[in-house]
Amino acid sequence: ITNLLSAIPYIGTKLVLWLWGGFSINNATLNRFFSIHFILPFIIMIFVLIxxxxxHEKGSSNPIGLKSKFYMISFHPLFSWKDLVGFLMKLYFLFLIIYFMPNFLGDPDNFTPANFLSTPLHIKPEWYFLFAYAILRS
Structure with a gap:
């Protein structure tokens, strides 16, 4: 993302500084990164609600808001209640998992201490990338 933003002529550097706080990874960059990824599901949820x-107001077969009721399929309140109950049930089970088994959805790799001298197993390259990987690591 940083490379794409910095490639924009004239304003690329300013965009990177505004979005991430700079080109290096530090506390401000990580805070902004986590904040964006925390707030993004809520933004998506707002758009879904809209x-x-x-x-509900215009009908499912009336995207441009025509006044003709003949072709409009109404959005029945039963579907609204069904969606609401389904959402609340999913939320209930998610809270059950969160409160009674907090580490159930976690990745055990997150609990291993960091060792920057060895590459984690899930990042090991294929044999034909080893020359490039050695150059990058040097």
Missing amino acids: HLIFL
């Missing part, structure tokens, strides 16, 4: 509101 979409459902428009479906």
